[in-house]
Structure formats: structure tokens, C-alpha cells
Amino acid sequence: MANEKGTSETRLMKGNEALAEAAFRAGMNAYFGYPITPQSEIMEYLAFEAPKHPDVVILQAESELAAINMVYGASGAGARSMISSSGLGISLMQECLSYMTCAQLPALIVNVQRGGPGLGTIQPSQGDYFQAVKGGGHGDYHLIVLAPASVQEMVDFVFDAFRLSEKYRNPAMILTDGAIGQMMEKVTLPAVGSLPKIETPWATTGKSHTRERNIITSLYIQAERMEKHNLILQAKYIQMQKEVRWEEIRTNDATIILVAFGLTSRICEKTVDLAREKGLKVGLLRPITLYPFPTSVIAKLAKSAEAFLTVEMNAGQMVEDVRLAVDGKRPVDFYGRMGGMIPSPEEILGQLEMIAEKLQAVPVLKE
Amino acid sequence: MEFVANIDGMELVYKKPQTLTDTPMHYCPGCGHGVVHKILMEVINEIGIQEETIGVAPVGCSVFAYDYMNIDMQEAAHGRATAVATGIRRVLPNKYIFSYQGDGDLAAIGTGETIHTVNRGENILMLFINNGIYGMTGGQMAPTSLIGMKTSTTPFGREASKMGNPIKITELIAQLPGAYFVTRHSVHNTAAVRKLKKAIEVSFKYQKEKKGTCFIEVVSNCPSNWKMTPVESNQWLEKNMFPFYPLGDIKVPKS
Numbered sequence: 148m149a150n151e152k153g154t155s156e157t158r159l160m161k162g163n164e165a166l167a168e169a170a171f172r173a174g175m176n177a178y179f180g181y182p183i184t185p186q187s188e189i190m191e192y193l194a195f196e197a198p199k200h201p202d203v204v205i206l207q208a209e210s211e212l213a214a215i216n217m218v219y220g221a222s223g224a225g226a227r228s229m230i231s232s233s234g235l236g237i238s239l240m241q242e243c244l245s246y247m248t249c250a251q252l253p254a255l256i257v258n259v260q261r262g263g264p265g266l267g268t269i270q271p272s273q274g275d276y277f278q279a280v281k282g283g284g285h286g287d288y289h290l291i292v293l294a295p296a297s298v299q300e301m302v303d304f305v306f307d308a309f310r311l312s313e314k315y316r317n318p319a320m321i322l323t324d325g326a327i328g329q330m331m332e333k334v335t336l337p338a339v340g341s342l343p344k345i346e347t348p349w350a351t352t353g354k355s356h357t358r359e360r361n362i363i364t365s366l367y368i369q370a371e372r373m374e375k376h377n378l379i380l381q382a383k384y385i386q387m388q389k390e391v392r393w394e395e396i397r398t399n400d401a402t403i404i405l406v407a408f409g410l411t412s413r414i415c416e417k418t419v420d421l422a423r424e425k426g427l428k429v430g431l432l433r434p435i436t437l438y439p440f441p442t443s444v445i446a447k448l449a450k451s452a453e454a455f456l457t458v459e460m461n462a463g464q465m466v467e468d469v470r471l472a473v474d475g476k477r478p479v480d481f482y483g484r485m486g487g488m489i490p491s492p493e494e495i496l497g498q499l500e501m502i503a504e505k506l507q508a509v510p511v512l513k514e
Numbered sequence: 515m516e517f518v519a520n521i522d523g524m525e526l527v528y529k530k531p532q533t534l535t536d537t538p539m540h541y542c543p544g545c546g547h548g549v550v551h552k553i554l555m556e557v558i559n560e561i562g563i564q565e566e567t568i569g570v571a572p573v574g575c576s577v578f579a580y581d582y583m584n585i586d587m588q589e590a591a592h593g594r595a596t597a598v599a600t601g602i603r604r605v606l607p608n609k610y611i612f613s614y615q616g617d618g619d620l621a622a623i624g625t626g627e628t629i630h631t632v633n634r635g636e637n638i639l640m641l642f643i644n645n646g647i648y649g650m651t652g653g654q655m656a657p658t659s660l661i662g663m664k665t666s667t668t669p670f671g672r673e674a675s676k677m678g679n680p681i682k683i684t685e686l687i688a689q690l691p692g693a694y695f696v697t698r699h700s701v702h703n704t705a706a707v708r709k710l711k712k713a714i715e716v717s718f719k720y721q722k723e724k725k726g727t728c729f730i731e732v733v734s735n736c737p738s739n740w741k742m743t744p745v746e747s748n749q750w751l752e753k754n755m756f757p758f759y760p761l762g763d764i765k766v767p768k769s
Contacts, residue, residue, distance in 0.1 A: 220570070222601075353567065
């Protein structure tokens with residue numbers, strides 16, 4: 148309470164609650180949501196802390212559909228806006244996310260993933276990778292996607308996602324999962340007001356006599372205009388590529404590279420240690436931004452490493468992007484668990500040992 | 515060749531409000547949308563709130579409303595106009611906000627948003643144009659199409675047993691405590707237009723006083739998709755629509 152303004156502080160917090168507190172500190176103006184496990188703590192925390200932030204709008208909507216369209220309206224009116232949900236709810240939002248990218252509206256979308264498809268399970272998953280990075284709704288578009296691997300990153304990425312979404316006027320997603328949302332870790336919370344408010348001259352705040360009217364729309368009925376608008380959006384996606392972020396662990400001398408994001412990257416970190424103890428030269432590449440994707444980094448690693456193993460909590464989604472980056476130069480294997488199951492470091496080590504055996508049987512020529 | 519009217523020495527009795535743009539409207543001849551747009555913008559001009567008003571356009575025939583209204587506007591997804599209006603309302607508590615929706619938008623795909631927006635008593639004006647048909651997509655059955663009404667998806671007439679009954683969404687939302695002022699109007703003659711204009715004026719007054727949701731239904735026509743002349747469509751409106759959707763106030767503030 149004493150630290151509510153001005154200074155950073157360190158606390159032990161649950162991932163979902165830390166993310167919610169970060170949203171207040173990042174100067175969020177409006178949150179709209181609908182309850183769904185495993186992320187309901189986000190809205191609960193915001194609601195409980197709301198009296199300390201009387202200027203922040205926090206509204207429980209009648210559905211995810213309504214909630215995301217409230218975000219559209221609030222963001223269009225220039226407010227720093229946010230929504231959170233899990234797979235099913237995020238599916239319902241896809242139409243509006245497509246609208247928002249086309250209408251060039253910033254917002255933070257949080258997906259605390261659970262196992263699917265269908266009603267699935269409430270256990271953690273990474274099954275929404277395709278939906279998050281390939282667009283998800285209709286038409287040609289992308290969200291900026293950040294994948295935290297710790298409670299600290301649940302906090303930090305709130306600031307990064309708001310900043311990037313406002314810089315590019317495009318929604319940004321934090322793609323996390325039920326385990327990171329529910330786990331407790333020590334976090335450092337940045338000071339309130341450390342993310343400057345941006346100018347929004349395009350926002351619908353009432354047409355002053357000094358400017359033309361502002362219109363938030365995604366409708367360009369003439370094909371020529373729609374193509375032109377698409378080209379503007381595509382140019383923006385090219386610009387976004389420079390925001391790519393990744394982390395490399397012991398890749399310098401690695402023969403086999405593990406590729407994993409979010410929760411699985413943390414498990415793979417342990418696997419790297421286990422493998423090294425056994426004398427296997429294993430490294431880890433962890434994409435931090437899933438869109439933009441560290442394609443060129445993987446392509447470069449494909450020159451030094453002999454094989455890749457992508458580990459995900461799904462049936463094999465990011466592995467397709469890894470294969471595109473490796474471009475057939477090295478074998479890319481996949482290991483995944485689904486439906487809310489989490490792979491252990493030992494299971495992954497078993498996969499690495501099999502790959503290592505294959506590599507010994509068929510030596511790979513260095514380029 | 516440009517036509518220039520010589521009005522020197524003549525008395526100016528009517529002027530297009532500056533809240534309407536010069537864009538020619540795309541509406542079919544005789545359609546009520548143009549009239550509703552005009553009087554809505556007249557009111558905004560007359561009470562001097564152009565700089566403080568934000569409108570939300572729907573999907574449907576009035577999807578291009580923002581081309582004609584010289585105010586800040588947002589274009590919503592189909593059915594979501596009042597959710598978008600809620601988002602704007604919550605972050606701009608002192609502005610004037612209206613949504614403008616047709617029957618398919620407000621009473622079919624957007625029913626959930628309609629009911630919950632009114633139930634929250636969002637301090638906005640909801641304008642609802644009911645012509646009993648999907649105009650933009652070419653004359654399909656609307657939730658408010660009358661029994662027996664022939665549309666492109668009910669070519670032999672709407673049957674209650676198969677397609678359900680026309681929904682009186684306005685009476686339905688009037689039951690909710692968030693609804694402050696609920697009224698039904700039309701624009702088929704000048705007297706009706708004047709009454710609607712008064713209802714819009716008073717709704718913005720209530721909005722300024724933060725009274726809650728004001729909801730105005732306009733029972734209107736669709737000459738093109740009803741396959742009638744404008745005059746025939748207005749006669750049909752009086753004979754068939756008004757008995758089922760009677761004009762007048764449905765819920766008025768207790769004085």
C-alpha cells in the first residue's frame with residue numbers, strides 16, 4: 148500500500164495476480180473480462196484492488212464476445228485497454244481481434260492456456276500457438292505474441308506488450324499457460340507510471356473543431372482500397388520483425404538444440420543440465436516473441452548444430468515454424484504432451500538420447 | 515454542368531446541418547435511414563454537442579453511417595454496437611454516446627449485448643431501426659419479420675411454427691431497471707418525424723443527467739426488399755407493422 152506509487156517493490160505472487168498488479172502499474176485505463184479457469188484470478192485481483200485505482204475501469208461483461216468488443220470501443224476512444232481469458236474465450240474473440248488489427252487498435256490480450264480442443268481441461272497447455280501466431284481469425288493479420296516463462300515475465304511482458312501494441316497500433320498477446328498463471332514466485336514490480344502514456348490523435352474522443360472527424364473502422368468496401376489498406380498492414384508486420392526476442396542457453400558448442408517456449412522452455416533448461424552431465428552437448432533456444440519469430444536465429448544455429456528437438460505441450464505446432472527456419476538443413480524432431488500433461492526433464496532427455504544415437508549412426512557433415 | 519441556385523433575397527427556411535457531411539447517401543429511394551440520420555444530426559447540431567458526441571455504427575444497411583455523420587464514430591462488428599458503445603462510455607464518462615442498429619444487428623445476433631447493455635443501464639442512446647428485414651444482404655428474414663411476411667429466406671411467408679415469432683425486443687428491454695426511457699416512433703410522415711426528433715432531444719438531455727439507457731425504436735420501411743414503391747411501403751407499414759409494433763412511449767420516467 149505504501150508503495151502504491153512511485154517505487155518498485157518485491158513480492159511473492161501468483162502469476163495471474165502479478166500480471167494483474169502489473170497492469171495497474173503499467174497505467175492500464177480499462178479492463179473488460181469474463182470468468183474462465185485458469186485465469187479468473189486476474190479479474191478477481193483487479194476487482195479487489197480497484198478501490199485503490201478509482202480511475203481505472205474494470206467491468207465483467209456478459210460474454211467474451213461482448214468483453215473484447217468493449218476493449219475495441221475503449222481502445223478506439225484512446226484508453227490503454229486489456230482483456231484476459233483462456234483458450235475457449237480467446238476463440239470467441241477472434242472475430243474482433245481481426246477487426247482490431249484492421250482498424251489498427253492497440254490492446255493487451257492475455258491467454259492463460261488450458262488443454263483443448265473443445266471444453267478440454269483446466270490444466271496447462273500450449274495448444275493455442277497456431278491461433279496466437281498465425282492470426283487466429285479471418286483475413287491476413289498477426290498479433291504481436293510474447294511468451295513468458297516465469298512470474299517475473301508475467302509482470303515485465305505486460306509493460307512490453309502495451310508498449311509494442313501502442314507503437315504498432317496492433318493488439319499484442321501474452322501467451323502463457325495455467326501453470327505459470329497459478330505458480331507463485333518472487334517478483335519485482337515496476338513503479339507506477341513507468342510506462343509513459345502515448346498520444347492517440349486518431350482516437351474517437353469527440354470531433355473538435357480543429358480537426359476532421361476520427362473514424363475507427365475495418366471496412367474498405369472497394370477492392371482497390373482494401374488491398375491498399377492490406378499493404379499498409381503488411382508493411383507494419385515487416386517493421387515488427389525487428390522486435391524479435393529470444394534467449395539462448397549453451398548453444399555455442401551444442402550438437403543438439405532444444406527449441407521450446409514458455410513453461411516447456413523452463414523444463415528444457417533442466418534437461419540441458421541433465422544432458423550435459425551425461426556428456427551430451429545440448430543447448431536451448433527459447434523464442435520469447437512467438438510473433439515475430441526468431442527465424443534467422445534458428446537458421447544460423449542450423450549451421451553449427453546437427454539436430455533440433457522442439458518440445459511443446461501440444462501435438463506439434465511451433466515445430467512447423469522451426470522446420471521452416473531450419474529449411475531442411477538438419478533433422479527437426481518433435482516431442483510433445485497434450486491435454487494438460489506436462490513433460491518431465493527426464494522424458495525429454497530420453498528423446499535427446501535417441502537423437503544422439505541416430506546422429507552417431509549417421510554422421511552429419513558440417514557445412 | 516454545375517447547377518447554382520439563385521437564392522438572393524430569399525428567406526432561408528432550412529439549411530443542412532454541419533453535422534451531416536456532403537457525401538451522397540447510398541440509401542434506396544424512400545428508405546427511412548436517410549431521414550433518421552438527418553434528424554439525429556440536426557438534434558446534435560441544434561443542442562451543440564457535435565464535439566462531444568461519439569456514435570457507433572452497426573453492420574447492416576447503416577454500416578456506412580460514419581460517411582454521413584460529421585462526428586467521431588466507430589464501426590462495430592455485427593451485433594456488438596452496444597458493447598463497443600459500453601467500452602467508449604466507460605472510458606469517456608462525460609461524452610454523448612449513441613449506437614445505431616438495425617433489427618438483425620440488435621435483435622438477432624446482438625440480443626445478448628442489447629439486453630445486458632440495457633440491464634447495466636449504460637448511459638447511452640440506443641437507436642433501433644426496425645424494418646422487419648435484412649436490407650444490406652438482400653432481403654432475408656429478420657427477427658422482427660411479421661408472420662406471413664415473404665422474404666428471400668421465407669419465400670412462402672414466415673411461419674411461427676418453423677421460424678418462430680417476431681420478437682418485440684423493445685417491450686422486452688423495457689422490463690429492465692436500467693432502461694430509463696423507451697419509446698417507439700416512425701418516420702413515415704412529417705408529424706412522425708417531429709415526434710422522433712423530440713424523443714432524440716429528450717434522450718440526450720437524460721444522457722447528460724446520467725439517467726441510464728434511452729432506447730428509441732423506429733419502425734421503418736424497406737421499399738427495395740419489400741418490393742414496393744416508397745408510397746406503397748409506407749402504406750404497408752401503417753397497415754401491417756404498426757398494429758404489431760404500436761407507436762408511442764413504452765416506458766417513461768416517473769415525474
